[in-house]
Amino acid sequence: xxxxxxxxxxSDLFETILKGAGETFYTVGFxxxxxxxxxxxxxxxxxxxxxGGLLAKPFGSRALGLVINRALDLLVNIGRSIPFIILxxxxxxFTRMLVGSFIGATAAIVPLTIAGIPFFARLVEIGIRxxxxxxxxxxxxxxxxxxxxxxxxxxxEAVPAITLGLSTTIVGLIGYSAMVGxxxxxxxxxxxxxxxxxxxxxxxxxxxxxxLILLVQVFxxxxxxxxxxxxxx
Amino acid sequence: xxxxxRISKRYGSGESSVVALDDVSLTVAKGEIYGVVGQSGAxxxxxxxxxxxxxxxxxxxxxxxxxxxxxxxxxxxxAARHNIGMIFQHFNLLSSRTxxxxxxxxxxxxxxxRSARRVRVAEILELVGLHGKANAYPAQLSGGQKQRVGIxxxxxxxxxxxxxxxxxxxxxxxxxxxxLDLIRNLSKELGLTVLxxxxxxxxxxxxxxxxxxxxxxxxxxxxxxESLLTTEKSLLGQALFxxxxxxxxxxxxxxxxxxxxxxxxxxxxxxxxxxxxxVGILGAALETIxxxxxxxxxxxxxxxxxxxxxxxxxxxxxxxxxEVVK
Ligand SMILES: Nc1ncnc2c1ncn2[C@@H]1O[C@H](COP(=O)(O)OP(=O)(O)OP(=O)(O)O)[C@@H](O)[C@H]1O
Ligand SMILES: [Mg+2]
Numbered sequence: 001x002x003x004x005x006x007x008x009x010x011s012d013l014f015e016t017i018l019k020g021a022g023e024t025f026y027t028v029g030f031x032x033x034x035x036x037x038x039x040x041x042x043x044x045x046x047x048x049x050x051x052g053g054l055l056a057k058p059f060g061s062r063a064l065g066l067v068i069n070r071a072l073d074l075l076v077n078i079g080r081s082i083p084f085i086i087l088x089x090x091x092x093x094f095t096r097m098l099v100g101s102f103i104g105a106t107a108a109i110v111p112l113t114i115a116g117i118p119f120f121a122r123l124v125e126i127g128i129r130x131x132x133x134x135x136x137x138x139x140x141x142x143x144x145x146x147x148x149x150x151x152x153x154x155x156x157e158a159v160p161a162i163t164l165g166l167s168t169t170i171v172g173l174i175g176y177s178a179m180v181g182x183x184x185x186x187x188x189x190x191x192x193x194x195x196x197x198x199x200x201x202x203x204x205x206x207x208x209x210x211x212l213i214l215l216v217q218v219f220x221x222x223x224x225x226x227x228x229x230x231x232x233x
Numbered sequence: 234x235x236x237x238x239r240i241s242k243r244y245g246s247g248e249s250s251v252v253a254l255d256d257v258s259l260t261v262a263k264g265e266i267y268g269v270v271g272q273s274g275a276x277x278x279x280x281x282x283x284x285x286x287x288x289x290x291x292x293x294x295x296x297x298x299x300x301x302x303x304x305x306x307x308x309x310x311x312a313a314r315h316n317i318g319m320i321f322q323h324f325n326l327l328s329s330r331t332x333x334x335x336x337x338x339x340x341x342x343x344x345x346x347r348s349a350r351r352v353r354v355a356e357i358l359e360l361v362g363l364h365g366k367a368n369a370y371p372a373q374l375s376g377g378q379k380q381r382v383g384i385x386x387x388x389x390x391x392x393x394x395x396x397x398x399x400x401x402x403x404x405x406x407x408x409x410x411x412x413l414d415l416i417r418n419l420s421k422e423l424g425l426t427v428l429x430x431x432x433x434x435x436x437x438x439x440x441x442x443x444x445x446x447x448x449x450x451x452x453x454x455x456x457x458x459e460s461l462l463t464t465e466k467s468l469l470g471q472a473l474f475x476x477x478x479x480x481x482x483x484x485x486x487x488x489x490x491x492x493x494x495x496x497x498x499x500x501x502x503x504x505x506x507x508x509x510x511x512v513g514i515l516g517a518a519l520e521t522i523x524x525x526x527x528x529x530x531x532x533x534x535x536x537x538x539x540x541x542x543x544x545x546x547x548x549x550x551x552x553x554x555x556e557v558v559k
Contacts, residue, residue: 132323139338
């Protein structure tokens with residue numbers, strides 16, 4: 001039990017929360033970066049390798065395209081169907097192999113990224129699917145190659161949708177990061193668990209909850225605004 | 234310029250397969266505007282898409298500017314496409330790009346460097362009547378303006394062929410006229426060869442030099458618009474000058490097609506006077522095609538076979554095209 005009459009109670013709280021928030025930003029920031037890179041690639045590939053897609057026959061092989069498409073789809077579905085708390089535990093050996101430990105803010109990046117990629121990949125896929133096929137045809141009629149069509153038409157036109165997907169992903173990652181925190185991943189989840197739960201301080205608990213709510217609000221609103229700004233439909 | 238030689242195309246296989254093109258041939262001369270009309274599902278889009286190889290025919294060849302398009306692949310096909318612009322019913326503009334950037338896309342793809350792109354875009358926007366709109370987004374434009382952007386984009390890389398897939402079907406009649414006039418003027422100014430498909434007869438009437446009528450994957454008739462009008466039982470002629478059902482009468486009924494000079498002569502009055510026939514006018518349709526009066530009149534000629542035969546022979550001797558329909 002923490003003594004709330006201790007003169008340094010509030011400044012301790014402030015410091016602890018700040019440190020936790022810093023760790024959360026670090027974990028979420030890094031996993032977001034990796035999620036965006038791999039999730040974007042996976043999402044684009046999911047659309048492009050399907051039958052009739054731009055990469056339906058990579059290196060001239062239809063079979064390869066089909067294999068990539070099915071494998072990605074399966075991986076994304078698996079990633080999305082395992083509850084995060086279980087995924088986290090499943091990944092412990094992998095995390096330890098990768099970063100040497102499964103505890104701490106850096107270790108938390110691994111499960112967050114693994115959970116984030118399929119999530120974001122689906123959102124990218126949905127965004128790209130909404131681009132009218134006529135636009136691809138128009139670019140083809142202008143003599144565009146596949147790379148140009150992917151980048152300048154499909155992805156460029158899906159940017160508003162992908163931006164919304166990005167903010168949804170950030171919100172999801174913040175939530176997951178709190179979960180990792182509770183089992184040794186540091187960050188705000190760690191603060192809530194150790195101070196709020198184990199040491200019965202409602203002040204810590206509330207502070208964390210309010211901060212999380214604020215963060216989610218801010219990122220969701222930023223995403224909405226950015227998406228609206230970027231969309232000229 | 235464009236030569237389509239006996240192409241066929243089937244979608245799907247077995248029982249459920251659809252024959253979209255069935256042994257279709259046509260030739261579009263340089264600088265000509267060629268229209269293909271037909272009902273929905275006739276195969277018009279499939280046909281036009283073989284010309285820039287968005288669709289490959291199962292058999293037959295398509296030649297554009299001396300190149301067998303259906304044989305080209307990869308970089309050579311893409312290079313050939315720089316020479317063939319295309320515009321679409323739903324414009325297909327990138328919503329994320331401004332007018333300027335949409336037109337520039339064509340030049341980016343063609344590998345034109347930035348400063349030259351700027352110059353060319355300004356020039357082509359002026360040409361299609363869109364100056365001052367360079368920084369607008371497609372969503373801020375009217376349908377007619379969007380199609381002008383489409384035209385600018387298609388023509389930015391200086392192609393010699395323009396393909397138009399129902400480019401005016403989403404526009405109101407007045408805007409349609411403006412866009413058609415623009416296409417006609419550009420074609421004349423730039424020596425552009427135009428192949429357009431449409432289900433609106435008006436489009437053919439307004440701008441086409443030649444036309445083909447398609448149905449169920451086949452071309453039913455084709456030729457210059459003027460020659461088609463004076464072809465017996467011409468579908469195009471009947472569609473352009475609809476006279477309705479032939480009424481129930483015991484008398485002879487004839488249809489006269491006027492074209493150019495013959496349209497100015499007082500044919501009917503003369504007929505009545507010379508042969509003493511009480512000519513009845515059952516229907517008439519007149520249009521201006523390429524600045525000429527053209528039209529069709531349906532006349533009822535009472536009297537004996539002898540009298541009417543003589544009248545018809547007389548009309549024909551004046552160079553009129555006469556069909557006896559009853
Ligand atoms: N990708 C496709 N797969 C299967 N069938 C197709 C495909 N494209 C066209 N068809 C079929 O081929 C036939 C001709 O289609 P096409 O689009 O060429 O007609 P159209 O004359 O352009 O019609 P519309 O005026 O409605 O555009 C139709 O029966 C259509 O259903
Ligand atoms: Mg069509």
